[in-house]
Every structure is written in structure tokens, then in C-alpha cells.
Amino acid sequence: MNIKTPFLFLLCSISFSTVLAQYTEEINTNRPGGSQGAFSVGTNVLQFESGFSYGKEKHDLLETETNGLAIDYSIRYGFWKERLEVNLMGEFQSNKVTDNRSSSAREYSLSNFKSNTLGAKYLIYDPYRKRDLEGPNLYSWKANHKTQWADLIPAISVYAGANFDFADNPFTPELEGKISPKFVLSTQNNFMGGWVFVTNIIVDRVTTDFPTYGYILTLTHATNRWFSVFLENQGFKSDFYSDQLLRGGAAALINENLQVDLSLTYGFKDTPSKFYGRAGVAYRFDMHDTDEYLEDKTIKEEKKKEKAKDKKEERQEELNLDENGEK
Secondary structure (H helix, E strand, C coil): CCCCCCCCCCCCEEECCCCCCCCCCCCEEEEECCCCCCCCCCECEEEEEEEEEEEEEEECCCCEEEEEEEEEEEEEEECCCCCEEEEEEEEEEEEEEEECCCCCCEEEEEEEEEEEEEEEEEEEECHHHHHHHHCCCCCCHHHHCCCCHHHHCCEEEEEEEEEEECCCCCCCCCCCCEEEEEEEEEEEEEECCCEEEEEEEEEECCCCCCCEEEEEEEEEEECCCCEEEEEEEEEEECCCCCEEEEEEEEEEEEECCEEEEEEEEEECCCCCEEEEEEEEEEEEEECCCCCCCCCCHHHHHHHHHHHHHHHHHHHHHHHHHHHCCCC
């Protein structure tokens, strides 16, 4: 199936504050969407994210109807550098299937992990830190509160992980247990007015006979400090399974460390069609104590030049004093 993009406006990290560094005063979570934001949780922050889904699927060719239950989970931890995060992400699915191909319907159950991935994410470019260090325009309020061309330059991170698939799993392509790689390129734009746009380019299970290639586009809007809504479009293609999904929902910040969310997922194809509702929660244990300023290399170079210039001027003043015989 060719990947189509019926909706190009679409979330990722539900972040209730503009992210200028890795660590934020309020919880920074990937929920309730399926994408990964470019930023980590921050050093010494341990974060748990989980959701419960219930929905129905109908496969027109196989003539099956499915009631599905799923639990997704994510454990994230930032250490060593603000830019780095390690995480464990996965989903356990339990389906009750009704097969209608015979005169009398047959029911059976399927349960296993759809995914179980251990990996790490690293921020390789952060344009917002440079702007934060440069400071606001002191001469123009308008310049500080309008969208600029620089806003189109996103933060960029890379993710590498390992999938741990179990044997005899109906939700994964390989019959035997297997370990395979997963790679994600994430970009994140934080626009004025509480808008955040995230993209994920995904390459998954490339060492198996059924590699998967996909994308996720997520658009989030924080209506105020406590409430946020999102739309998300996900597409993926594989010889094992391909699909187009649309998600939408809302998240509420209970306090600086706790967020709850509700969302819906709709599938566009009929092999199978999908409709799921999901409720979730994210909580962090905040042990962060020191901010690490992620200075851009150009800023560091500028500071070095300024320091060298100051030293040169001081030396010149000393030489002038010596020539005048005043020292």
C-alpha cells in the first residue's frame, strides 16, 4: 500500500511551556501522540508515561471483527548531558477476534507485545538556546512577538534503539524471537502562540525480512498553561502491514509533574478498519538540580573573539601608558 497523506496538519510532545532547553519547569511528555519530540526530559529526571486503549477493528477480506485492548508504556531518563535521554517504550495488545467466514462464528484470542524497544535519543541541534542566550530585541516589542523566518528552523534529534520481539508473536512479522534496530529522526518547531510542530522519519526492523518505513506529523496547541489539544497523522509501509492513522485529543496538566490525556485513533483502510479510544497519564520524578546551557558553537566562538578583543585592548592601553612614561 502506498503511503498517502490525507491530513498534513498534525503533535508530538505535549509541552505546556516553550522549550528553550532540555529541562522544563513543567513535565515534557510525548503523550498523547505517537511521535517523539526532539527534546529530552532533562538530566536526573525519571519519567513514566502510560496509556490504556480500547477499540474495534474490522477486516473486510478476512471477515473478522476484533475487540482490542492495549497498554502502552514509556520509561524515560535523562543523564550525563541535557541533550541525552535513554528510554524503554512498548505496547502490549490483547485481541478477542470473531471469525465470520463460516456459517457459525468462531472466536479466539491473541495476546502479546506489539513492540518493546530500548533506545537512546540525542539532540544534535537546538536553535532555541542560541536565541535565548542572545536575548530579546530591546527596541521592538513587535519583533519579539511575531513569527520570523528563524522560527522555521527546527530542533533536531536522532534516536537509535533495539526492538526485542518474542517468538510466536501474531503482532510482529518474524516467527522466531528477534532483535532488530530502529532509527528515528525527529524535528521540532516551537512557534509563537503555543503551537508546536513535530515530525518523525522512522526506519524500523531493517535487518529483518520485513523492514518498515514511516513518518509521523504532529501539531499541538496549548490553549493555556494547563490545557493542550493535538492532531497527528501517522503512515507506515511494510510487506507485513501498512496503514494510515489519524489521531486527535487533549491533555491536561494537573501539576508541574503530572499530566493526563484522552485521545482517539482512526484508521483509513478496511483491512482492517480501526477505531480506538485511549486514556493516559504521565508522571515525572524531578531530581534535576543544575541547568546545562546548550550554547551554540557560533555563540561560543563569538564569546572567544570578544574575550580576545578585550585582552588586546587591555594590552594596547598598557603599551600606550608605557610609551607616555606614566607607568
